[in-house]
Amino acid sequence: KEIKLWGGRFEESVTDIVEKFTESISFDKQLYKHDIMGSKAHASMLAQQGLISLSDKDSILKGLDEIERSIEAGEFVWRTDREDVHMNIEAALTDMVGEPAKKLHTARSRNDQVSTDFRLWCRDAIDWIVASIRNLQVALVKLALKNEGLIIPGYTHLQRAQPVLLQHLLLAFVEQLDRDAGRLLDCKARLNFSPLGACALAGTGLPIDRFMTSNALGFTAPLRNSIDAVSDRDFVLEFLSANSIIAVHLSRIGEEWVLWASEEFGFITPSDSVSTGSSIMPQKKNPDPMELVRGKSARVIGDLVTLLTLCKGLPLAYNRDLQEDKEPAFDSVKTVIGMLEVSAEFAQNITFNDERIRKALPAGYLDATTLADYLGIPFRTSHDIVGRSVALCVFKNCQLQDLSLEDMRSLSPVFDNDVYEFLGVENAVNKFSSYGSTGLACVADQLGYWVSKLEIN
Numbered sequence: 001k002e003i004k005l006w007g008g009r010f011e012e013s014v015t016d017i018v019e020k021f022t023e024s025i026s027f028d029k030q031l032y033k034h035d036i037m038g039s040k041a042h043a044s045m046l047a048q049q050g051l052i053s054l055s056d057k058d059s060i061l062k063g064l065d066e067i068e069r070s071i072e073a074g075e076f077v078w079r080t081d082r083e084d085v086h087m088n089i090e091a092a093l094t095d096m097v098g099e100p101a102k103k104l105h106t107a108r109s110r111n112d113q114v115s116t117d118f119r120l121w122c123r124d125a126i127d128w129i130v131a132s133i134r135n136l137q138v139a140l141v142k143l144a145l146k147n148e149g150l151i152i153p154g155y156t157h158l159q160r161a162q163p164v165l166l167q168h169l170l171l172a173f174v175e176q177l178d179r180d181a182g183r184l185l186d187c188k189a190r191l192n193f194s195p196l197g198a199c200a201l202a203g204t205g206l207p208i209d210r211f212m213t214s215n216a217l218g219f220t221a222p223l224r225n226s227i228d229a230v231s232d233r234d235f236v237l238e239f240l241s242a243n244s245i246i247a248v249h250l251s252r253i254g255e256e257w258v259l260w261a262s263e264e265f266g267f268i269t270p271s272d273s274v275s276t277g278s279s280i281m282p283q284k285k286n287p288d289p290m291e292l293v294r295g296k297s298a299r300v301i302g303d304l305v306t307l308l309t310l311c312k313g314l315p316l317a318y319n320r321d322l323q324e325d326k327e328p329a330f331d332s333v334k335t336v337i338g339m340l341e342v343s344a345e346f347a348q349n350i351t352f353n354d355e356r357i358r359k360a361l362p363a364g365y366l367d368a369t370t371l372a373d374y375l376g377i378p379f380r381t382s383h384d385i386v387g388r389s390v391a392l393c394v395f396k397n398c399q400l401q402d403l404s405l406e407d408m409r410s411l412s413p414v415f416d417n418d419v420y421e422f423l424g425v426e427n428a429v430n431k432f433s434s435y436g437s438t439g440l441a442c443v444a445d446q447l448g449y450w451v452s453k454l455e456i457n
């Protein structure tokens, strides 16, 4: 058996069971690119500070390049007995270039190294997710552009409430996704500080330059406190919180579209390419992708809860428990990207059943609130009068616009001939004119904003 990098004080090697239980290489190898980046910055700084020679630095950098190449070519052998990504790469570098590699870990610990790698990875992962968010926003805006003027019932309590433009509703999702992207970018700015050089927990007496490595790695600045630098994972907590909010938003879109695809709603028809069948019921065509978007939100929330629970009982500074921070983060990122991608795919593959929606629109007195506004008398009084108008319609089994002026005047003398311009869903929708409401002009403004912001042509 190979002697561990930390093996000096040990007389026995760890048992196979312990080795298997404590390894993290099976998952943290995903950090290889960022680990190599960090090591290169560190080696260059050590050379600049005269802590290693220029030729040592050159062998280290060349060796690291070769390791990166061999990992990407699938030739690199990851060894469980070398525990984690940091020691796998360092040991392989030593195998390759010998003595100079043994100087790389000067003024560095795996504790500052892992936090550095993980921050660099999260920074990239945030960019991947933001790009996927933009794609979904574009798909939603394009779906809105395809369905100009289509009115659908708006719901509260899942009961028919007021008529809205479909475009308005789709743009509500676009707004939510925009805040999601904003939260990720805020998180990125806050996590972008360098732990490198904090070493195990106390810093170092060697004359290193933490500002140099911080700069080289694109961080804003080195973290001020070495104990904080190695012990906290609030940056991942914040990241997974933002991911959980995204997941919840997507789950709600999933729920909406699953409902809309039902026979009962019948608002949309997903194409076959985004539907799946039943192994027993030959007639079935199910919106599984969006059900799974709803379902997978549970994992993303679970990943956050895992991490919160992991961190809550830890004394300062580094504890090995923290090795458990990576899998939830990897899973959260992979899952959220999958959810965003499939939602965009679904949005591109649904058609709205205009005819059916139009036929269903008259039900539910969607124009009642517009009618109450029409009366222009104290709102509580008009609410009551329109309430009684609706009761009359229920009694007569008709719509508000079917009531005669006489019927209406029997409830209030304020009703006049122009009342019919306020009734029916088309009329009602067009009465909404205040900033941010669902009227044609307001929605056209919103749409214009997103078309230009997302550079859709």
Ligand code: ARG
Binding pocket: 024, 028, 084, 110, 111, 114, 318, 320, 322, 323, 324
């Ligand atoms: N694999 C470890 C982790 O992911 C790296 C740091 C290990 N540090 C230590 N002192 N054992 O957290």
